[in-house]
Amino acid sequence: MRIVLVGPPGAGKGTQAAYLAKNLAIPHISTGDLFRANISQGTPLGQKAQEYMRAGQLVPDEVTIGMAKDRMEQPDAANGFLLDGFPRNLAQAESLDEILKADDLRLDAVLDLEVPEDEVVKRIAGRRICRRDSSHVFHVIYNAPKTEGVCDACGGELYQRDDDHEDTVRDRLEVYHTQTEPIIDYYKAQGLVVTISALGPVAEVTERAMAALDRAN
Ligand code: AP5
Numbered sequence: 001m002r003i004v005l006v007g008p009p010g011a012g013k014g015t016q017a018a019y020l021a022k023n024l025a026i027p028h029i030s031t032g033d034l035f036r037a038n039i040s041q042g043t044p045l046g047q048k049a050q051e052y053m054r055a056g057q058l059v060p061d062e063v064t065i066g067m068a069k070d071r072m073e074q075p076d077a078a079n080g081f082l083l084d085g086f087p088r089n090l091a092q093a094e095s096l097d098e099i100l101k102a103d104d105l106r107l108d109a110v111l112d113l114e115v116p117e118d119e120v121v122k123r124i125a126g127r128r129i130c131r132r133d134s135s136h137v138f139h140v141i142y143n144a145p146k147t148e149g150v151c152d153a154c155g156g157e158l159y160q161r162d163d164d165h166e167d168t169v170r171d172r173l174e175v176y177h178t179q180t181e182p183i184i185d186y187y188k189a190q191g192l193v194v195t196i197s198a199l200g201p202v203a204e205v206t207e208r209a210m211a212a213l214d215r216a217n
């Protein structure tokens, strides 16, 4: 399956993607995680991305689309993938269609995670990420690690993301409404969107998501 996950910052895309990718046996491709890995390795791409991410703005399309395309062309993505954080504007959505069309492929579903804004703010404020692997995501209240500040999965140090501070979160939400939300209508016109509520315990949201993806196929 080829799936796009969409939803505001803090909706739980990364959290759900980890479970969904496992259930569906497809790789989880997060452009945010790819950028953070490049930043921590000090690559030129990471250096370009860093200032935009800190400001809560989108990294320019010419950097992002190439990076996402390279990742989708890896052998593990040959039979499908779960995209998290890409596409994030109409130009990226159109590029993705072209990339897939060139190989006679298309998306199977766009899973839209709905969460009220006050909940998103609470989720982001309490989020802690593992320094060794940014797909290890915790929350100080909702999903607390067994030992404070230490990753349950690998023992790495937990930290708060640079862009998880209150004013940047507001900018990210604004970017989501103005630039990312329009892709939902774009995909609705293709009949691809399934919307679920992302409120409630993580496992319940995963069940809801799996049921919605079943219905979409
Ligand atoms: P990215 O890393 O994609 O961030 P985001 O979209 O803002 O999403 P988040 O990672 O903030 O949230 P999430 O929905 O994954 O939530 P999570 O599962 O962590 O992008 C960061 C930046 O990179 C962008 O601002 C941009 O600069 C750049 N970028 C990335 N892609 C780009 C692109 N395509 N084009 C241009 N620029 C791009 O959950 C949040 C918290 O809630 C966690 O603490 C979690 O434990 C908790 N939680 C999750 N589910 C539940 C639940 N059911 N109940 C209670 N708590 C929960």
Ligand code: ZN
Pocket: 130, 131, 132, 133, 136, 151, 152, 153, 154, 155, 156
């Ligand atoms: Zn870890």
